[in-house]
Amino acid sequence: VPRGRTRSEEDWIRRIQQIFPTRNRHVLVSIGDDAAILKLSLSSRVVITTDQMVEGVHFQRETHPPVLLGEKALAVNLSDLAAMGASPSWALLSLFLPPDLSHEYLEAVLRGMARLARREGVVLIGGNLTTAKVLALDVTLLGTMTPGLRPLSRHGARPGDTLYVSGTLGGAALGLSLLRAGWRWSDSAARRRQASSPAMRGASAALKRHLAPDPELKLGRLLARHALATSAMDLSDGLSKDLHRLCRASRVGARILAAALPLDSGAVHWLGEEQALRFALHGGEDYRLLFSVPPRRVRRLCRLVPLDRLHPIGQVVSRRDGVKLQDEAGRVVSLPPLGYDHFVSREAMRGPKRR
Amino acid sequence: VPRGRTRSEEDWIRRIQQIFPTRNRHVLVSIGDDAAILKLSLSSRVVITTDQMVEGVHFQRETHPPVLLGEKALAVNLSDLAAMGASPSWALLSLFLPPDLSHEYLEAVLRGMARLARREGVVLIGGNLTTAKVLALDVTLLGTMTPGLRPLSRHGARPGDTLYVSGTLGGAALGLSLLRAGWRWSDSAARRRQASSPAMRGASAALKRHLAPDPELKLGRLLARHALATSAMDLSDGLSKDLHRLCRASRVGARILAAALPLDSGAVHWLGEEQALRFALHGGEDYRLLFSVPPRRVRRLCRLVPLDRLHPIGQVVSRRDGVKLQDEAGRVVSLPPLGYDHFVSREAMRGPKRR
Numbered sequence: 001v002p003r004g005r006t007r008s009e010e011d012w013i014r015r016i017q018q019i020f021p022t023r024n025r026h027v028l029v030s031i032g033d034d035a036a037i038l039k040l041s042l043s044s045r046v047v048i049t050t051d052q053m054v055e056g057v058h059f060q061r062e063t064h065p066p067v068l069l070g071e072k073a074l075a076v077n078l079s080d081l082a083a084m085g086a087s088p089s090w091a092l093l094s095l096f097l098p099p100d101l102s103h104e105y106l107e108a109v110l111r112g113m114a115r116l117a118r119r120e121g122v123v124l125i126g127g128n129l130t131t132a133k134v135l136a137l138d139v140t141l142l143g144t145m146t147p148g149l150r151p152l153s154r155h156g157a158r159p160g161d162t163l164y165v166s167g168t169l170g171g172a173a174l175g176l177s178l179l180r181a182g183w184r185w186s187d188s189a190a191r192r193r194q195a196s197s198p199a200m201r202g203a204s205a206a207l208k209r210h211l212a213p214d215p216e217l218k219l220g221r222l223l224a225r226h227a228l229a230t231s232a233m234d235l236s237d238g239l240s241k242d243l244h245r246l247c248r249a250s251r252v253g254a255r256i257l258a259a260a261l262p263l264d265s266g267a268v269h270w271l272g273e274e275q276a277l278r279f280a281l282h283g284g285e286d287y288r289l290l291f292s293v294p295p296r297r298v299r300r301l302c303r304l305v306p307l308d309r310l311h312p313i314g315q316v317v318s319r320r321d322g323v324k325l326q327d328e329a330g331r332v333v334s335l336p337p338l339g340y341d342h343f344v345s346r347e348a349m350r351g352p353k354r355r
Numbered sequence: 356v357p358r359g360r361t362r363s364e365e366d367w368i369r370r371i372q373q374i375f376p377t378r379n380r381h382v383l384v385s386i387g388d389d390a391a392i393l394k395l396s397l398s399s400r401v402v403i404t405t406d407q408m409v410e411g412v413h414f415q416r417e418t419h420p421p422v423l424l425g426e427k428a429l430a431v432n433l434s435d436l437a438a439m440g441a442s443p444s445w446a447l448l449s450l451f452l453p454p455d456l457s458h459e460y461l462e463a464v465l466r467g468m469a470r471l472a473r474r475e476g477v478v479l480i481g482g483n484l485t486t487a488k489v490l491a492l493d494v495t496l497l498g499t500m501t502p503g504l505r506p507l508s509r510h511g512a513r514p515g516d517t518l519y520v521s522g523t524l525g526g527a528a529l530g531l532s533l534l535r536a537g538w539r540w541s542d543s544a545a546r547r548r549q550a551s552s553p554a555m556r557g558a559s560a561a562l563k564r565h566l567a568p569d570p571e572l573k574l575g576r577l578l579a580r581h582a583l584a585t586s587a588m589d590l591s592d593g594l595s596k597d598l599h600r601l602c603r604a605s606r607v608g609a610r611i612l613a614a615a616l617p618l619d620s621g622a623v624h625w626l627g628e629e630q631a632l633r634f635a636l637h638g639g640e641d642y643r644l645l646f647s648v649p650p651r652r653v654r655r656l657c658r659l660v661p662l663d664r665l666h667p668i669g670q671v672v673s674r675r676d677g678v679k680l681q682d683e684a685g686r687v688v689s690l691p692p693l694g695y696d697h698f699v700s701r702e703a704m705r706g707p708k709r710r
Contacts, residue, residue: 007458009484015462016448019469020479027445027480036480038445038497040399050447050495052485090382090393092405093371094449094493103362110374117376124375125382125391129364130407133488138449140405140495142393 010245032249033153034083034233037145045145049080055098055134063179065186066105068212069137070112076236077141078120078215079287083234085152085224086143088217090125091117093139096132109137112212120217149224152232152291154249161230161292161316163254166216166309169239170276171264173283175210178203178270185211202266213287219309223291228301232291238284244323244337246290253321256314256335259328281325282338292316365600387604388508389438389588392500400500404435410453410489418534420541421460423567424492425467431591432496433475433570434642438589440507440579441498443572445480446472448494451487464492467567475572504579507587507646509604516585516647516671518609521571521664524594525631526619528638530565533558533625540566557621568642574664578646583656587646593639599678599692601645608676611669611690614683636680637693647671 007015017031028045029037035049053073055061064072074091081088093113097106117124122141145151157163185207216234223229231250235242239256247254258277267276293301302310314326325335362370372386383400384392390404408428410416419427429446436443448468452461472479477496500506512518540562571589578584586605590597594611602609613632622631648656657665669681680690 012461012484016465016479016482019462019465021469021473021477024444024478027478030478030480031482036445036447038480040401040499041396044395044399046395046401048445048447048481048495048497050449050481050483050493052449052451052483052493054451054485054487056488057486089379090391090403092391092403092495094405094407096407096409096491106367107370107374110371114374114376122376123379123382123385124371125385125393126403126405127371127386128405128407128493129367130409131412132409132491133411136451136487136491138405138407138483138493140403140447142403144395 034080037151043147047081047084047086047143049077050140051076052138054136066108067112070109071116071212073137073139074113074116075213075215077139079234081143082215082217082220083232085220086145088120088122088141088143090142091122091139093127095129096136098135101135152224152229154231154233154246157231157250157252157292157316159316159318161294162312163314164291165311165313166219166289168262168264169286170267170279170283171206171209172285173279174206174267178207199269202269206266216289219289226304228297229291229293232289235286235288235290238282240281240335241337247323251319253317253319254323255317256325258325260313262311389435392506398502402436402439402441402498404432405495406431407493409491421463422467425464426471426567428492428494429468429471430568430570432494434589436498437570437572437575438587440575441500443475443477443496443498445497446477446494448482450484451491453490456490507579507584509586509588509601512586512605512607512647512671514671514673516649517667518669519646520666520668521574521644523617523619524641525622525634525638526561526564527640528634529561529622533562554624557624561621571644574644581659583652584646584648587644590641590643590645593637595636595690596692602678606674608672608674609678610672611680613680615668617666
């Protein structure tokens, strides 16, 4: 829900929760988390999520290679299941097809999605087609939880827990800025083959992260299997906005250390540290996991999870202490939930120029 | 997928089946039926479907009362589960919201959907919101099958079976024609209160059938519970198109008797018998069930199913005899799958004028 309206996305989600019938005995997790969880029998639990990709909102047809678009439409859903510690299994695909869409583009979208589906063991079991003014893909993804495992959720963070993210932040926002500045994935792929500089590799990686992010399925399952995290979610709308959501769900606050944030190296190169920090805080679509780990689990965490997936960025604090950022000079300031939409409208034009 | 393209909706569905990984051991029914069925454990089966409502394609915002739009977006999915003999339980709702949509309209859409959800015992467990150029609702609906029951599907019709529809046909197409001719639901509701003529009641019923059809959940469950039908599907795109789909899935043909078709009485009144027959054959969105019953089950069928839901319309024949219509003069002609889209573009303008 865009700016200018009196109701935000959060407001509408709360309103929907009010309007619709409450959960029943089969519903373990419902509206408001990354995915819903149904307990269908003693032994079977189904985890379900849905996410849309809309032309002109989430992507531009001219700048998004169709194979990567198909991959991304599935990847953003895989990321939701990763955030629950679930294993993806089945998908439904609703397609909204504009009259001017070429067969070749749609074929490539489907092939990109099928390639990722195969890699992650996902079977497409249904869907629907309709005409529409703009191209949109709406994927519903179903997965399973190993029986007995407690799924990850946004609800369990406790003061004293350490907050982690699973990788660098701000890369997807840099990728989007690059596209807006005229860079194209095809150029970047060509440049990469020429064994180009770290800066070029950074730009390529950023483009890739925006165009088709990697969901953290292995990490999510590891966190759930070993009960390492008290809460988790995937970062789709930017750390600042998503952290507020996690804190609201867990009824806690957070203190983030700016110096600890794993900045995207491409963003640092192309935009400088200050802007890279803003991208890391407020840029969306990185699809890293944000999770909280209690002190007693940290040793085990470090033994079981590869260190490149473990970036401690701050602490969970009590709710009354709010959501704050400690900057590199030691000042503690409020961290507003700026998030993705607001951010791109302000910042994208300051991205690098095409060379 | 509209005319003018070289690939039809059917073509794309086949192409998607080719591109995507094949079914796995949990998938009992997959792409190409009204819903998919997953066997998750010995005792639990989940039935899943998804269907979209897109502004400008499936409805016009000005003529579709929002409460009925919300109801219909769920009803078309309930109808898919009815066609499998399943019981609906959980839904996800993806909303595509244009900037000019009023809060009041969206609130009413949600309330309409929630009312029907409550009535049918459906719990909303998740969804997603995005901005978009036009309003669209994409519902994913999950249901359950009683363990041990064989779900209905499009695949089991055999030559010699009798074909039934569960109610009159052509009403929804008349309703759409009335809307296009300037009739409004609010007028119709007002007229109905005045204890108006059968013609007015017919117009009101037709408007209602287009704006918010009744899914045949009870009938579907009854057919599945007592193993009465060899095949079933819901009529969303018009009898002629959907009958071809059922026949293709079952590898059979069909002989329909024009004189046996239960014409919508409003359509007969407003358009005459000839046009009412065309609406019954090719008009979409009636959301009746079409099902086939073997001779040995007919007696039981008539004992268990209310007679107003049982309209025999013809016979299943062998595949090589094709899909044919016997007209009232006894001539047997081929029945082309004209279906909904083609139909409205040719016929809608011949609907009744507003008075």
